[in-house]
Amino acid sequence: MSDVRDGVDAARKPRVVIVGGGFGGLSAAKALAKAPFDITLIDRTNHHLFQPLLYQVATAGLSPADIAAPIRHVLNDQRNLKVMLGEVSGVDLARKEVITDDRRVAYDHMVIATGARHAYFGHDDWAAVAPGLKTLDDATAVRRRILLAFERAETEADADERARLLTFVVIGGGPTGVEMAGAIAELAKRALASDFRSIDPRSARIILVEAADRVLTPFDETLSAAARRSLEQLGVEVRLGSAVTDCSDDGVRLGGTFIPTRTIIWAAGVMASPAGRWLGAETDRAGRVRVRGDLSVPGHPEVFVIGDTAAVIDEDGAPLPGVAPVAKQQGQYVAQALIARQGGRTVPAFRYRDYGSLATIGRSRAVAQFGKLKVSGLPAWLLWTVAHIYYLIGFRNRFVVALNWAWSYLTFERGSRLITGPAPRPGEQRQDQHQDQRHGLQSKAS
Amino acid sequence: MSDVRDGVDAARKPRVVIVGGGFGGLSAAKALAKAPFDITLIDRTNHHLFQPLLYQVATAGLSPADIAAPIRHVLNDQRNLKVMLGEVSGVDLARKEVITDDRRVAYDHMVIATGARHAYFGHDDWAAVAPGLKTLDDATAVRRRILLAFERAETEADADERARLLTFVVIGGGPTGVEMAGAIAELAKRALASDFRSIDPRSARIILVEAADRVLTPFDETLSAAARRSLEQLGVEVRLGSAVTDCSDDGVRLGGTFIPTRTIIWAAGVMASPAGRWLGAETDRAGRVRVRGDLSVPGHPEVFVIGDTAAVIDEDGAPLPGVAPVAKQQGQYVAQALIARQGGRTVPAFRYRDYGSLATIGRSRAVAQFGKLKVSGLPAWLLWTVAHIYYLIGFRNRFVVALNWAWSYLTFERGSRLITGPAPRPGEQRQDQHQDQRHGLQSKAS
Numbered sequence: 001m002s003d004v005r006d007g008v009d010a011a012r013k014p015r016v017v018i019v020g021g022g023f024g025g026l027s028a029a030k031a032l033a034k035a036p037f038d039i040t041l042i043d044r045t046n047h048h049l050f051q052p053l054l055y056q057v058a059t060a061g062l063s064p065a066d067i068a069a070p071i072r073h074v075l076n077d078q079r080n081l082k083v084m085l086g087e088v089s090g091v092d093l094a095r096k097e098v099i100t101d102d103r104r105v106a107y108d109h110m111v112i113a114t115g116a117r118h119a120y121f122g123h124d125d126w127a128a129v130a131p132g133l134k135t136l137d138d139a140t141a142v143r144r145r146i147l148l149a150f151e152r153a154e155t156e157a158d159a160d161e162r163a164r165l166l167t168f169v170v171i172g173g174g175p176t177g178v179e180m181a182g183a184i185a186e187l188a189k190r191a192l193a194s195d196f197r198s199i200d201p202r203s204a205r206i207i208l209v210e211a212a213d214r215v216l217t218p219f220d221e222t223l224s225a226a227a228r229r230s231l232e233q234l235g236v237e238v239r240l241g242s243a244v245t246d247c248s249d250d251g252v253r254l255g256g257t258f259i260p261t262r263t264i265i266w267a268a269g270v271m272a273s274p275a276g277r278w279l280g281a282e283t284d285r286a287g288r289v290r291v292r293g294d295l296s297v298p299g300h301p302e303v304f305v306i307g308d309t310a311a312v313i314d315e316d317g318a319p320l321p322g323v324a325p326v327a328k329q330q331g332q333y334v335a336q337a338l339i340a341r342q343g344g345r346t347v348p349a350f351r352y353r354d355y356g357s358l359a360t361i362g363r364s365r366a367v368a369q370f371g372k373l374k375v376s377g378l379p380a381w382l383l384w385t386v387a388h389i390y391y392l393i394g395f396r397n398r399f400v401v402a403l404n405w406a407w408s409y410l411t412f413e414r415g416s417r418l419i420t421g422p423a424p425r426p427g428e429q430r431q432d433q434h435q436d437q438r439h440g441l442q443s444k445a446s
Numbered sequence: 447m448s449d450v451r452d453g454v455d456a457a458r459k460p461r462v463v464i465v466g467g468g469f470g471g472l473s474a475a476k477a478l479a480k481a482p483f484d485i486t487l488i489d490r491t492n493h494h495l496f497q498p499l500l501y502q503v504a505t506a507g508l509s510p511a512d513i514a515a516p517i518r519h520v521l522n523d524q525r526n527l528k529v530m531l532g533e534v535s536g537v538d539l540a541r542k543e544v545i546t547d548d549r550r551v552a553y554d555h556m557v558i559a560t561g562a563r564h565a566y567f568g569h570d571d572w573a574a575v576a577p578g579l580k581t582l583d584d585a586t587a588v589r590r591r592i593l594l595a596f597e598r599a600e601t602e603a604d605a606d607e608r609a610r611l612l613t614f615v616v617i618g619g620g621p622t623g624v625e626m627a628g629a630i631a632e633l634a635k636r637a638l639a640s641d642f643r644s645i646d647p648r649s650a651r652i653i654l655v656e657a658a659d660r661v662l663t664p665f666d667e668t669l670s671a672a673a674r675r676s677l678e679q680l681g682v683e684v685r686l687g688s689a690v691t692d693c694s695d696d697g698v699r700l701g702g703t704f705i706p707t708r709t710i711i712w713a714a715g716v717m718a719s720p721a722g723r724w725l726g727a728e729t730d731r732a733g734r735v736r737v738r739g740d741l742s743v744p745g746h747p748e749v750f751v752i753g754d755t756a757a758v759i760d761e762d763g764a765p766l767p768g769v770a771p772v773a774k775q776q777g778q779y780v781a782q783a784l785i786a787r788q789g790g791r792t793v794p795a796f797r798y799r800d801y802g803s804l805a806t807i808g809r810s811r812a813v814a815q816f817g818k819l820k821v822s823g824l825p826a827w828l829l830w831t832v833a834h835i836y837y838l839i840g841f842r843n844r845f846v847v848a849l850n851w852a853w854s855y856l857t858f859e860r861g862s863r864l865i866t867g868p869a870p871r872p873g874e875q876r877q878d879q880h881q882d883q884r885h886g887l888q889s890k891a892s
Contacts, residue, residue, distance in 0.1 A: 046597060046865045063509040065862040072641040073863065082643040085597040085865075103601070136866050151492060151531040155549070195518040197528040403849070416511035417519065419492045419531075420582050 013038040017098050017107035019088050021048050021071040023324040024113035024307030027331030029081055035339050039081040040105055046070055046085055050392055057139035059183035060414040064136045066401050069393040091278040109302050111334055112275045116308035116322055119271030126247040130264040140421060147419050149263045153199045166204040167261040169252045171244055172268030173210025175359040178227055180265055181208040182362035185234040191414040206236045211243040216359055223367040226376040230365040272309045284311040293349030294337055295330055306330035320352050358384045459484040463544050463553035465534050467494050467517040469770040470559035470753030473777030475527055481785050485527040486551055492516055492531055496838055503585035505629035506860040510582045512847050515839040537724040555748050557780055558721045562754035562768055565717030572693040576710040593865050595709045599645045612650040613707040615698045617690055618714030619656030621805040624673055626711055627654040628808035631680040637860040652682045657689040662805055669813040672822035676811040718755045730757040739795030740783055741776055752776035766798050804830045
């Protein structure tokens with residue numbers, strides 16, 4: 001490898017600090033495995049999270065440990081790298097230091113991959129009643145709410161309140177919202193069906209609310225229609241063209257319509273981590289940093305921003321979506337750019353290769369789009385299952401998840417129906433509020 | 447079955463309320479599956495917990511869902527029974543009603559199986575710094591503490607503080623303490639060994655403190671000695687004849703000796719649930735209700751107390767231990783007694799059949815005692831493994847746990863090394879304190 005080290009001071013390898021251990025940060029770290037750098041990866045949790053399956057934890061299909069792997073362990077044979085648990089609060093661009101809660105970490109190059117957090121479009125007070133889904137703690141909190149709603153309905157004497165408890169509203173018809181609505185429907189109509197005495201969980205109403213005129217807008221219209229049909233077959237009510245005007249303890253208001261419910265799940269929008277503020281950089285409306293073609297920050301070629309925190313425009317002028325493949329490819333690109341720079345070379349601007357999109361609705365139901373090829377139903381679902389198990393970090397997790405799914409598929413059971421965590425009582429919403437305030441709209445991963 | 451229903455009012459079946467879904471409550475409920483009663487089982491959690499494996503969750507070997515099953519689901523085909531999520535706060539003996547946080551539940555017969563909680567012998571302030579292990583939330587909190595200690599040590603510049611962070615003190619040399627100490631040693635010396643850069647996890651000190659002159663006092667002395675040797679082979683320091691005189695944020699005091707540590711785990715004593723207070727009944731020093739030979743409360747033949755909440759003396763005059771087999775046999779006994787009573791018959795006093803005791807120390811290390819037969823080492827460990835998997839609730843859990851163990855055995859990995867939950871920062875202890883205050887020394891299960 002010494003051929004790429006020209007110009008490097010042999011006494012000290014250049015320091016690369018990667019902030020965030022999500023898909024972007026981890027792929028950058030791995031792609032630098034054999035490069036002559038001294039790398040520090042900082043994350044505010046100890047685990048890499050496979051976010052695309054978070055909805056399975058929220059709906060009791062999987063355990064947190066099934067979709068998360070300790071970052072330290074994933075990278076433990078990479079001797080040029082150390083992992084640090086810490087919360088980044090800023091960057092000192094002049095001194096080239098990352099500022100965490102209890103120290104400063106010097107860098108020669110920095111890669112910011114701090115992701116995004118759900119956003120409420122100026123209605124931050126909705127966070128307390130309409131939790132979103134970005135972290136493991138979010139997922140177990142949502143799981144607790146959903147399962148407790150059934151428990152409370154079981155002992156509720158008042159018919160109106162019982163109906164309210166058995167109504168679940170998912171806001172946002174993107175992939176996460178569609179997956180959540182489908183999974184709640186399957187939980188209610190299958191896994192819980194025979195476990196109660198006073199209520200029939202199959203009578204639960206699951207309502208998916210979307211402001212646009214179709215679900216899964218990034219997909220082709222025929223697939224949006226197929227997804228909607230699949231949702232309706234599962235018993236989900238799909239309300240299109242419906243913008244949420246208020247969320248409260250009592251329900252959701254859609255303009256003139258009010259839906260009484262005790263359980264609202266937010267899947268309607270995200271806001272990038274506050275990296276733009278740390279850098280004093282220009283951001284778009286979703287808080288994403290406008291980066292150059294090589295993903296560096298204008299005026300700071302030593303600072304790269306990737307993944308959900310970066311605003312990158314593709315050839316058609318559309319911003320790249322906040323999905324794992326974009327973050328992964330950007331992480332690999334930045335690693336290559338750094339290696340090239342050390343060799344005095346440059347690389348062409350980043351270009352995203354779109355290998356296709358997948359979204360699942362439920363058991364045997366999914367949609368997939370690969371360029372002009374469109375698939376729905378069982379073939380798409382099998383593709384989705386294979387792809388997600390394949391991409392799960394670590395052989396063991398793949399194996400456990402595959403087994404769990406096989407088991408659920410055969411038996412309709414859910415293995416992780418636990419209500420855990422503080423205060424599983426009506427006072428709970430206040431608890432969640434604190435959590436949401438603590439997480440705020442800050443960096444997801446750092 | 448109508449032959450046992452003589453004397454029963456056909457219009458209304460007698461109501462049996464079971465408080466607690468642990469080993470005792472669940473076995474009573476199951477043994478009444480075909481009996482002509484109208485049964486309500488009340489628990490304050492939604493899951494039955496396989497407590498003997500809680501230490502595996504605390505040391506990142508298993509996920510919460512692996513050792514817990516929704517009570518509703520376990521009993522879902524028992525049509526004479528309904529499950530209610532609720533926290534019992536008292537009993538109205540005159541009106542025959544159980545009082546929960548939001549309602550009263552009438553009974554004709556009641557079975558109290560509310561378990562025990564760890565106790566600090568008058569030092570309740572130790573709860574904040576020396577958490578115990580009775581619930582899933584306890585276990586994930588202890589896991590967070592142990593894993594965070596290594597994370598903090600990795601970035602700690604001060605050598606004394608680093609040593610303090612890498613010292614783990616387990617208080618109490620009973621089965622739980624021995625299992626915890628052995629499991630922490632294996633975690634540090636195997637699973638984490640190669641994941642850090644600044645520290646060597648293998649240098650961690652694990653200290654087991656016991657006031658008596660041997661560990662595992664319920665076992666034969668030769669097995670206590672074998673267990674001690676096994677612990678020492680794993681690198682655990684065993685301090686016998688050492689009574690704890692103080693626990694603080696900084697460490698543990700044993701009379702004249704002070705052990706600096708940031709992680710203390712309490713496995714030294716338990717206190718029964720407050721059922722004695724609910725009933726105004728006579729209790730022993732550990733808060734257990736002194737019951738009659740048929741496990742009913744003196745003066746109240748309609749109220750039974752079983753499991754860790756009951757004080758039952760065996761033929762030798764010794765109190766029965768607070769273990770799962772005692773609770774299970776008592777649950778079955780009470781069910782038989784109730785069925786007999788309905789038929790106008792009586793049953794002889796409860797007698798515990800001791801089929802033997804098992805305790806594990808670590809990989810391939812355990813002790814077992816069946817009457818005069820004593821086994822240690824690999825054969826005992828295999829026995830322990832088979833027995834624990836066999837008794838796990840539900841086929842799926844057995845299967846997942848068996849796989850997890852096989853995997854860990856072959857690879858030395860730990861699958862559940864997640865730091866989750868609120869405030870994984872130094873402020874965390876305050877959080878745990880709130881939790882402990884909330885749980886208090888109240889009923890474990892109701």
